Amino acid sequence: MSIRVDKETCNGCGGASEPCCVRVCPGDLLAAGPDGQVYIRDPRDCWDCAACVKACPRQAIEMYLPAQIGGRGAALKAKVSRDKIIWTLKHPGGREEVFEIEAERVI
Numbered sequence: 001m002s003i004r005v006d007k008e009t010c011n012g013c014g015g016a017s018e019p020c021c022v023r024v025c026p027g028d029l030l031a032a033g034p035d036g037q038v039y040i041r042d043p044r045d046c047w048d049c050a051a052c053v054k055a056c057p058r059q060a061i062e063m064y065l066p067a068q069i070g071g072r073g074a075a076l077k078a079k080v081s082r083d084k085i086i087w088t089l090k091h092p093g094g095r096e097e098v099f100e101i102e103a104e105r106v107i
């Protein structure tokens, strides 16, 4: 498991010196390249905490799930607002399921 950054959607947080995802990764695994695009240094070190997935304001990061949970290639995205997190689960065949979690239940 690890994450994937969608290069089409990521805008490097507008050229911020420390993009949101880079700031929140507890393992300091994310970095911005010379083009401003973010990449993960070594996916094997990612422990799937989803902090970067939730922090990205453009929903440019998805986190892969183990095959035993979602099937091979299943991935999660998150959209965070003040009072809820909307998780979108993309199944291997492309079908999507949406789960809304009230913020007070996850904080």
Ligand code: SF4
Residues within 6 Å of the ligand: 003, 024, 025, 026, 027, 028, 029, 030, 040, 045, 046, 047, 048, 049, 050, 051, 052, 053, 063
């Ligand atoms: S899922 Fe967690 S450990 Fe993995 S890259 Fe994102 S913030 Fe870092």
Ligand code: SF4
Residues within 6 Å of the ligand: 005, 009, 010, 011, 012, 013, 014, 019, 020, 021, 022, 038, 055, 056, 057, 058, 059, 060, 061
């Ligand atoms: S938080 Fe999202 S938009 Fe900002 S640099 Fe990271 S992946 Fe790109």
